[in-house]
Amino acid sequence: MTISRDPVILSNPALLERVDKLRDLNIGQHVPLPQLVVVGDQSSGKSSLLESLSGIPFPRDQSLCTRHATQITSRRDSNDSVLINIIPGPNATEEHKEQLKGFRNKLPSGSEFRKQFTDILKKANEKMGLRTDLSTGKGEVFSKDVLKIEISGPREDYLTIIDVPGIFRTTTQGTTRDDMTLVKDMVKGYIKDDRTIILAVLPSNVDIATQEILELAKDVDKNGERTLGVLTKPDLVLEPSAQAAVCDLVLNKKRSLTLGYFLVRNRGADGGFEEQSELDRVFQTQPWADLPKDRVGISALKEQLQSLLVDITRREFPKLLQDVNNQIKDCKRELDSLGLPRQDEREQRSFLSHIAGAFQERAREALAAHYNADPVFEQDELRLITQVMNITDVFNADFRESAHSRHFEDLGVPKTPVVAEPKAEPKAEQNADPKAEPVAKRPERPAHRDWEETPAGVTVDNLRALLDKAKVDEIAPQELSELGDIIIPIQEIPKPRDNFTAWINDVHLQFRGMDLGTFNPYLVSISFAEQSHKWGDITKIYMSRVIITLHRFIAAALRSVCTEEQARNHLWYAILDTLVERYKTAMAKANLLIEVEQRKQPYTLNRQFAAARMEARGHRITELLRPTARRDTKQFGGVQYMVSLDDIAKAAAGKPNVEQLQEDIHDILKAYYGLAADRFIDNVFQLAVDYYLLTGPSSPLKVFTQDWVINLEPGELERIASETKQAKKNRSRLGKKIEDLSNALKILKSQDEQ
Known part of the structure; x- marks a missing residue:
């Protein structure tokens, strides 16, 4: 570390004064401050060193030894004054803080303060709640409060030092092993920050290897860049070998530190009132006289400490300003995460109303697929309308593929395909072209085609994969407990069978009457009810999937707008009963649509019904005539199929009554089923899903609103x-x-302005 010797800086205390103001605000608990911290064993001579540096007569009485941190600030001023108060520890209660406010002493001069210091220290200990007698009595042995002493006067040098309790290894005078740990942790807490210069006080008459403080300093200052060794009690080092070892330390030849070592002599416990100049005469004797003059004596040490404090403050000031700004931003973010304050009814309604407004905005954006409105919509659970439409397309495809019990006949395929014999000569017919080729077998079409209407470029398999990814069919235990009375388990729907003609024949035989070319209309009702009996299961599966998806959306949307778990949980259970009732209403509407279609007499006003019946009859006649049709390539400029008028009459009149009735039932049922299925699918989506679940006034999405909060x-x-x-x-x-x-920021910025 470079040592500044700029006399202008040393004489200008403005920067250091502002750091002291930050320390008064207890900002050090949030942001590390540049500081000098004196540490050492209880017997290291720490108190004597502090007295030499500050002129304050620290008592040697064991009951008044340092049992809390002491911040000593001296500054040069035209007027003499001493101000003493207590800065509460970082974890102090409000009650304790109020108690410490009463401790504030102001004395007219340093000399007066020094006379009263022992009494002041006793009163400070009492205010902090420390024991007056270490061996007995109530109270703590050590405190995390800080005694602040601010000395001003025309002869004072600018310096701020923090003294912390000395480390001890054995329990005496009422101390415990817990106290040993507390002191060690306190020391570690003060020296851990990079902006702290560690003044490690080491008695010269003790083997330095036994000094635990150097090990503690090394733990937080690996390279020894901010540790300064202060060697005390040189007058007690009598052996030449021991003196040589001390000189090697001062010359930084052993256990070197970047900041090096200083050798000082302080007044002893029974040393009377010797002046510092008298104490420093020891350095005029051998072997100390050969040591560098700027490494021995209190004056040299004090000058070095002033330079170090200024250097570290100047170096760290920009980082300090940045740290305070960052801390303010972090605190504001954390405060924002708590939401609006809600101490009274007005604040509570405002808080919930704000959340309700944000929730409704989420719902509007989700229904409109405005997913770029907020990054939160990257969550699949919040892409509501997309999920619902994918589920609806799968429902549409499943319905058209599997909702009918039996496949209808494909009227474009003859029941008994006719193939022209390749070797037989065609039978000559009147008006037929002798060169006309026989009619070949018409290519067969599959007996059934799935009606899968999905968005362009998207297959039903793609949509099913999306549903699997969203885990729509995997119901969590909590969801089951909340929705178990509404939704149904997802089950596989059986595929339609192919024996439609035989089934119609059985139905006709079971319910026939004395018909003469007609049939009982009740047969159509029975047949339709049987053909559509799977509509209920498929629809309930569809409704269950939509309800689960909507339920998950509401939960996810609440999580995104209300981050406080307790408030969100209470809100959830407050609206849950209403949500469930509205889910039930939507499911009831779907059940009503199912009941209407299956229980009422089949009827429709749709004009396509008659057209579909006529188309079916036309297909039947066409297939009957196909074997007798001959291709004619001469007339009308293209290939035509010619049939005889007599064949047409025979085709129209050549069926028994029973077969004709069965075909009529089939054609009516097929024409009506197709129209009814289209109508039913639309109605389920438009009424039960879109109106009752998504957009209608009774949608579950409109349970949690600002009106509800009011x-x-x-x-x-x-x-x-x-x-x-x-x-x-x-x-x-x-x-x-x-x-x-914020107050700290003002102090720091005021320094910039000067």
Whole structure:
């Protein structure tokens, strides 16, 4: 570390004064401050060193030894004054803080203060709650409060030093092993930050290898860049070999430190009132006289400490400013995460109303597929309308593929395909072209085609894969407990069978009457009910998938707008019953549509019904005539198929009554089923899903609204929106921290302006 010797800097205390103001605000608990910290064993001579540096007569009485941190600030001023107060520890209670406010002493001069210091120290210990007698009595042995002593006068040098309790290895005078640990942790806490210069006080008459403080310093200062060794009690080192070892340390030949070692002599416990100049005469004797003059004596040490403190403050100032700014930003983010304050009814309604507004905005964006409105929509659960439409397309495909019990006949395929014999001569017919080729077998079409209407470029398999990815069919235990009375287990729907003609024949034989070319209309109702009996299961599976998807959306949307878990949980259970009722209403509407289609007499006003019946009859006649048709390539400029008028008459009149009735039932049922299926699919989506679940006034999405918040009873409002004790504590803590850091920022910026 480079040592500054700029006399202008040393004489200008403005920068250091502002750091001391930050320390007064207890900013050091949030942001490390540049500081000098004196550490050492209880018997290292720490108190004597502090007296030499500050002129304060620290008592040697064991009951008044350093049992708390002491911040000593001296500054040059035209007027003499001493101000003493106590800075509460970082974890002090509000009650303790109030108690410490009463301790504030102001004395007219340093000499007066030094006379009263022992009494002041006793009173400070009492205010901190420390024991007056270490062996007996109530109170703590050590405190994390800080005694601040600020000395001003025309002869004072600018210096700020923090003294912490000395490390001890054996329990005496009422101390415990817990006290040993507490002191060691306190020392570690003060020396850990990179902005701290460690003044390690080491008695010269003790083997340095036994000094634990150097090991503690090395733990936090690996390279020894900010540790300065202060060797005390040189007058007690009598052996030449021991003196040589001390000289090697001062010359940085052994256990070197970047900041090196200083050798000082302080007044002893029974050394009377010798002047510092008299004490320093020891350095005029051998072997100390050969040591560098800037490495021995209190004056040299004090000058070095002043330079170090200025250097580290100048170096760290920009980082300090940045750290305070970052801390304020972090605190504000954490405070924002707690939401609006809610101490009273007005704040609680405002808090819930804000969340309700944000929730409704999420719902509107999700229904409109405005997913670029917020990065939160990267979550699949929040892409509501996309999920619903994918489920709906799968429902549409499943319905058209599997909802009918039996496949209808494909009227474009003859029941008994006719193939022209390749070797037989065609039978000559009147008006037929002798060169006309026989009619070949018409290519067969599959007996059934799935009606899979999906978006362009998307297959049903793609959509099913998306549903699997969204785990729509995997119901979590909590979802099952909430929705178990509404949804049904997802099950595989059996495929339609192919024996439609035989089945119609059985139905006709079971319900026939004395018909003469007609049939009982009740046969169509029975047949349609049987053909559509799977509609209920497929529809309930569809509704269950939509309800689960909607339920998950509401939960995810609430998580995104209300980050506090307790408030969110209370809100969830407050709206859950209403959500479930509205899910039930939507499912009931779907059940009503199922019942209407299956129980009522089949009927339609759709004009396509008659057209479909006529088309079916035309297909039947066409297939009957196909074997007798001959291709004619001469007339009308293209290939034509010619049939005889007599064949047409025979085809129309050549069936028994029973067969004709069965075909009529088939054609009516097929024509009506197709129209009814289209109508039913549309109605389920438009009424049960879109109106009752998504967009209608009774949609579950419109349960949690700002109007709902306004109408909440005060008791229910308090239960949902009141803050936890921990949240209140965090809010208070963050508010105080932001206030302190903001004040610190003002102090730091005022330095920039000067």
